[in-house]
Amino acid sequence: MGPKYLNLIINILLVALVFSTSSSSAQGCVAIRHFSSCVGNSLENNLLGKGDLQIGMNYRYFKSFRHFRGTEEEADRVANNTEVINHSHAWDFFLTYGISDRLYTSITIPTVINARSSLYEHGREERNSTFSRGLADIRAGVGYWIMDPQTNSNGNIAVGLGLKLPTGNYNATDVFYxxxxEGSPEVRPVDQSIQPGDGGFGLTIDFQFYQKIATGLFAYGGGFYLFNPRETNGIRTFRETLSPILENEAIMAVPDQYSVRTGLSYSLSNIISTSLGARFDAVPVKDIIGGNEGFRRPGNVLSIEPGIAYMSQNFTLNLNVPFAVRRDRPQSVTDRQTEISTGSPRNGDAAFADYLINFGVSYRFAKSKTVEIAPLLRDTFD
Structure with a gap:
């Protein structure tokens, strides 16, 4: 590994580490489950020399409780203590390997712990909670930098292709009261929003880029789209027991998901970097491939995302906290079908979080022994 290549890696680490927490999911009940790109949305984790190995863990937490129909918040839900509250914890354990200086492959093993508190799922008489935990859907994929990183240090773009495996339990159950x-408890599948898996094979495409603007200042961006061809997974929601008009929502759908983000990153020192960006996470109303029957909560969140990162040699830490500025629960396919059949307007609701906490830690095992870098070489892309 030559000095020029090491210089490139060190400086991109400093300006792009804040991009390395790859928990790109819609917030709250809108997110069917925690999900991120199959090869990660991390510039740092994906800029590897041939034979380099990067291991790490990304953690995400949110509490969703604010209900929206369209873009309008139903503030009375919190005031009247009728809101649905989700607490979601997710850990992504990942491994990325540099096949060459431009081609890399990655595998992500996610685990989740979820809790959901509500009134309407327990006879509307008392608040109770349901829980789920365990392995989620494993993802694996490959990515490729379009330009040679060693000769294009001021900017580059990578594209990736991945596969999502249905390894997570999509029929997790708990007791509903x-x-x-005669009002007895009953074991049923937990809500779609806290199921660890979705029950379908998925295909992802993704991209990411960085571009120097000035000394120490870079623009970054990226995103992914998850194609879920399977229409429904056969798991009953019991929503039809709440009202006859919810017959179309009796079985869980297997929906697509996507996320895009962009922003600016600035190097404060050789070990600290900050960023400020925007991100858009969504579960679409309709899938690109496959049908659209079954129950889903479509929705999208626009967030402002500040971040900070720390690097010491091959060890990195990063923290991103996206704050929601716009939340939207659009009319679903089943909402529209119900509206047409009944003649009455219908738009289901969904609960969203105010913010997410994304924290990541990683360590790189370089195939070539790292040499001491002269201070001059640590200047950002001179």
Whole structure:
């Protein structure tokens, strides 16, 4: 590994580490589950020399509780203590390997712990909670830098292709109260928003880029789209027991998801970098491939995303906290079908979080022994 290549890696580490927490999911009930790109949205983790190995973990937490229909918040839900509250914890354990200086491959093994508190799922008489935990859907993929990183240090773009495996439990169950015969408890599948898996094979495409603007200042961006061809997974929602008009929502759908983000990153020192950007996370109303029957909560979130990162040799830490500035729960396919059949307007609701906490840690095993870099070489892309 030559000095020029090491210089490139060090400086991109400093200005792009804040991009390395790859928990790109819509917030709250809109997100069917925690998900990120199959090869990660991390510039730093994906800029590897041939034979380099990067291992790490990304953690995400949110609490969703603010209900929206369209872009209008139903503030009375919190005031009247009728809101649905999700607490979601997710850990992505990943490994990325540099096949060459431009081609890399990655595998992500996610685990989740979720809790959901509500009234309407327990006979509307008392608040109770349901839980889920365990392995989620494993992702694997490959990515490729379009230009040679060693000769294009001021900017580059990578594209990736990945596969999502249905390894997560999509029929996790728990006890629901006051819903069985004569108000007895009954074991049922937990809500779609806290199921660890979705039950379908998925295909992802993704991209990421960086571009120097000035000394120490870079623009970054990226995103992914998850294609889920399977229409429904056969798991009953029991929503039809709440109202006859919810018959179209009796079975869980397997929806697409996507996320895009962009922003600016600035190097404060040789070990600290900050960023400020925007991100858009969504579960679309309709899938690109496959049908659109079954129950889903389409929705999207626009967030402002500040971040900070720390690097010491091959060890990195980063923290990103996206704050929602616009939340939207659009009319779903089943909402529209119900509206047409009944003649009455219908738009389901969804609960969203105010913010997410994304924290990442990683360590790089370089194939070539790292040599001491002269201070002059640590200047950002001179």
């Amino acid at each position: 006051n819903v069985g015969p």
